[in-house]
Amino acid sequence: MTGQPPWRRQSTLPEKQVKIGIIGCGLMGREVASAVGRWCTLVDHPLQPVLTAVCDTNEAARDWFRRISSVSLITEDYRKLLESEVDVVYVAVPHNLHLEIYSAVIQAGKDLFGEKPFGIDHAAAQHLKALINHSKQFVRCSSEFPFLPGAQRAYQEAKSGRLGRLLQVKSGFLHSSDLDPTKPANWKRQSRFCGEIGVMGDLGMHVLHLPLRLGWTPKRVYAQLQKGYPERPDGKGGTTPCDTWDNATLSTDILDDVPMQLEMKRLAPGETNTWFFEALCTDGGVRYSTKDTKALSLFDRGTEQSWRRIDLGFQTPFKTTTGGIFEAGFTDCFLQMWASYLAEREGKLGSAFGCVTVDEAVLAHSVCAAALESQRTRNSVEVPQG
Secondary structure, eight states: OOSSOHHHHTOOOOSEEEEEEEEOOSHHHHHHHHHHHTGGGBSSOSEEEEEEEEEOSOHHHHHGGGGOTTOOEEESOHHHHHHSSOSEEEEOOOGGGHHHHHHHHHHTTOEEEEOTTSSSSHHHHHHHHHHHHTSOOOEEEOOOGGGSHHHHHHHHHHHHSTTOSEEEEEEEEEOOGGGOTTSOOOGGGSHHHHOTTTHHHHHHHHHHHHHHHTTOOOSEEEEEEEOOOSEEEOSSSSEEEOOSOOEEEEEEEETTTEEEEEEEESOOTTOSSEEEEEEEESSEEEEEEGGGTTEEEEEEOSSSOEEEEEEOOSOOSSOBSSOTTSOOOHHHHHHHHHHHHHHHHTTOOTTSOOOBOHHHHHHHHHHHHHHHHHHHHTSOEEOOOO
């Protein structure tokens, strides 16, 4: 019997492969490997990613990837990875390394999917933007939560025009794990690694993704920033200083002086990993929070004021084999984010929701820079554009 076997002839698997490399084999690097491994759940995606190379200076982190048969290069030197035949490089490293490694990826002629905040500060982000603008590389920044079904519905409602004139916006991302003073410090608790912006760099892009995509760019910001414990255990029997901002509440104004409140907190009692978005308008409103993952709340203006709850199923931007009655979680929105990135890179995103652009990442840094100045002066500060 000649030719391909029947199962191969009938397959709808995408024929075009994209070779993926990972620099930074920690938590998010492993999530990428998981997403690539679950790619078969996507229906009719035009591409098939293949993880071929990984890099980390930590041997134990690298060793985790030895279980993945497609990985042919495991190295501690990111330059060796960039010399390999990867097409796309995902980078998840401390913020102080963003400028160096992101620049190296671009200069090596590789496409980049970089973790937020896209540089340790505003100046680094602007430098990267200039470098990318002079290259031919496709570059986007990571932000997963807007790809959840509830976040997508909230975004569609907000941009539909059905809600009337915008009155107020709230967006935030809340953690509580830093309430524990015995939790050992990591690099995100020290400004020399994560930047002066602290929690705003770690969580801010998640909070600003939808507002910026909707055209709601803050014009001014008044910041209230908080620090938690000045030192934490270092994991070696001693303690180490912690000098970053742990909580940020930013009061901003958008459009014609519409108030928008942004919250990014590591010290938020009762919140494990809560992302939320709310827009209130003259004719309606929309509210979504991962604290109740399946619930979308819509406000209807009528003779009596009322909110109604919609129980959501598994309606994602990119169709999957998962049944519509089920609920989505973090691994699902992470997979959707990668599906969006690769579809847009291929020019096949269509009307689907896209990942954070370089311009949006730089705008987020602009907001953070203004917030730092506001904290120093205790005044409202104009947000630099670009």
